[in-house]
Amino acid sequence: xxxxxxxxxxxxxxxxxxxxxxxxxxxxxxxxxxxxxxxxxxxxxxxxxxxxxxxxxxxxxxxxxxxxxxxxxxxxxxxxxxxxxxxxxxxxxxxxxxxxxxxxxxxxxxxxxxxxxxxxxxxxxxxxxxxxxxxxxxxxxxxxxxxxxxxxxxxxxxxxxxxxxxxxxxxxxxxxxxxxxxxxxxxxxxxxxxxxxxxxxxxxxxxxxxxxxxxxxxxxxxxxxxxxxxxxxxxxxxxxxxxxxxxxxxxxxxxxxxxxxxxxxxxxxxxxxxxxxxxxxxxxxxxxxxxxxxxxxxxxxxxxxxxxxxxxxxxxxxxxxxxxx
Numbered sequence: 001x002x003x004x005x006x007x008x009x010x011x012x013x014x015x016x017x018x019x020x021x022x023x024x025x026x027x028x029x030x031x032x033x034x035x036x037x038x039x040x041x042x043x044x045x046x047x048x049x050x051x052x053x054x055x056x057x058x059x060x061x062x063x064x065x066x067x068x069x070x071x072x073x074x075x076x077x078x079x080x081x082x083x084x085x086x087x088x089x090x091x092x093x094x095x096x097x098x099x100x101x102x103x104x105x106x107x108x109x110x111x112x113x114x115x116x117x118x119x120x121x122x123x124x125x126x127x128x129x130x131x132x133x134x135x136x137x138x139x140x141x142x143x144x145x146x147x148x149x150x151x152x153x154x155x156x157x158x159x160x161x162x163x164x165x166x167x168x169x170x171x172x173x174x175x176x177x178x179x180x181x182x183x184x185x186x187x188x189x190x191x192x193x194x195x196x197x198x199x200x201x202x203x204x205x206x207x208x209x210x211x212x213x214x215x216x217x218x219x220x221x222x223x224x225x226x227x228x229x230x231x232x233x234x235x236x237x238x239x240x241x242x243x244x245x246x247x248x249x250x251x252x253x254x255x256x257x258x259x260x261x262x263x264x265x266x267x268x269x270x271x272x273x274x275x276x277x278x279x280x281x282x283x284x285x286x287x288x289x290x291x292x293x294x295x296x297x298x299x300x301x302x303x304x305x306x307x308x309x310x311x312x313x314x315x316x317x318x319x320x321x322x323x324x325x
Contacts, residue, residue, distance in 0.1 A: 004157070007150050007259060008055060010048035010130040011123070013116035014041065015061030015107035020308060029064045030307075031134045035315050036323065037089075040306055041067060042096065044134040049099050051146040053130060056102050057123035059116050071102050112278025117260070118268045126262045128153065133256025137315050139322075140301030145257050148299055152233075153259045158293040159285060161236070162257035164303060171248035175241050175282035177296045178249035179234030236294040241275040241282040252296060254282065255303055264288065 018030025025033070031041040045056055060067055070093070081087050107119045117131060130146055138145040149160050163177060238249050258281070267284045274280040288294045304318065305311035 004154075005127050006052070007128055007130055007153060008053055009124055009127065010045075010051075010053040010056055010132055010146070011117060011120045012041065012044060012056060012058045012132055012134060013107070013113060013120075014058055014064060014067060014134065015110065015116055015119075017110070018307075021312075027063070029060075029066055031064075032066050032070065033306075033312070035137065035306070035312070036319050038092070039070065040134045040137060042070070042093065043137055044132040045071070045096055045100070046092075047138065047144045047146050048130060048132060049096065050144050051130070051150050053146075054100050055123075056100055057120050057129075058102065058104050059107050059120045059123075060104055061107050061110070068102075068104060071097060073097065110278075112273070112276070112280055114268045114271060114279035114281040114284050117281055118265060118279070121265045124262065124265075128259065128261050131256075131258040131260060135305070135307035136256030137304045137306045138255075138257065138299070138301050139304075139318070140299075142300065145299045145301050145303075149257060149259050149297060152295065152297055156295055158295060159261050159264065159288050160259040160295045160297055161254045161285065162299045163234075163252040163254055163296045164298060165251050166253040168245045168248065168251060171245050171251070171253070172242045174253035174255075175239055175280070176243055176248045176250060177234065177236050177252050177254060178238040179236040179252075179296050182233040182235055182295070232298040234296040235292060236285075236289040236296050239282050239286045239289055239294075241280045252298070254296075255299075257299070261288075261293070 012031075014029065014031045016030065018025035018033075021030055021033065029041075032039040034040075035043065041058075048056060056071075058067060078090070081090070103123045105119055105123055107116050109115075113133075130150070132146065140148075143151075145162055149162060152160055161175075161177070166174060234252070239254075240247065240249055243249070264284055267287045268279060268281070271279055271284045271287070274283045285294055302318070304315035306315050
């Protein structure tokens with residue numbers, strides 16, 4: 001992998017059964033369930049496009065043909081509504097289709113998220129890539145969550161996971177991380193300035209005067225001081241898949257947004273089945289984390305767990321209210 005390679009591909013694992021939405025998902029992929037007038041997967045694809053991704057690599061399974069049909073031209077429908085007042089309804093999906101390319105592969109067996117990502121290796125190749133889980137629907141008035149993460153990747157050149165704080169009792173639904181805070185550039189600049197100020201003060205004043213100045217200006221000598229964006233970045237030291245509350249290393253849970261480096265594929269191949277007998281991406285990422293190569297990012301924006309009925313309803317209400325403002 002060459003350094004500083006741009007993130008241009010986004011992988012969408014979309015082979016799951018969606019059993020929590022049965023019977024609706026018996027014949028309709030859960031990724032195609034609509035929040036207002038757009039399916040979940042389209043929200044994710046639009047987020048990836050806004051972040052600069054050009055290729056959408058979708059890992060599907062049996063009964064998922066509707067996904068391919070959605071991101072294709074429907075000549076009969078186009079012909080039927082062309083020149084009518086309804087034609088504008090297809091504007092958004094036309095824009096999606098013309099602004100990126102789609103490639104597909106199948107996950108034959110459901111062996112976990114890590115395995116689903118490994119199935120996409122032939123679509124990704126030897127380059128860093130993004131992963132979006134469509135049932136984690138995110139929204140932000142500024143940069144989309146994936147855009148925020150890609151900007152971080154351009155600086156740190158390592159795998160990045162999006163995290164958010166969760167109630168302790170929900171830890172067994174997520175991968176949970178532990179990590180060390182990473183100071184922001186502004187904090188590093190402040191620290192350097194403070195050190196320079198201290199040095200100049202020591203050189204120009206006698207020891208007593210320097211001590212007095214230090215006492216009058218304690219802000220010039222930060223001791224383990226962190227603020228602002230440093231609260232958002234962590235160098236991951238541990239990751240646990242779906243721990244019980246008493247075993248969780250923190251309250252920071254991984255959500256469905258990842259930036260992964262291509263060495264993750266070989267790591268997944270060497271990863272044994274973990275929680276639930278599945279190949280977990282959390283376990284593979286832990287291998288990278290032990291080498292200091294994973295950052296967790298507390299993103300800006302809202303996240304809805306549309307893999308649950310409650311979260312799906314909350315997302316629908318949120319986007320409905322937003323569309324009417």
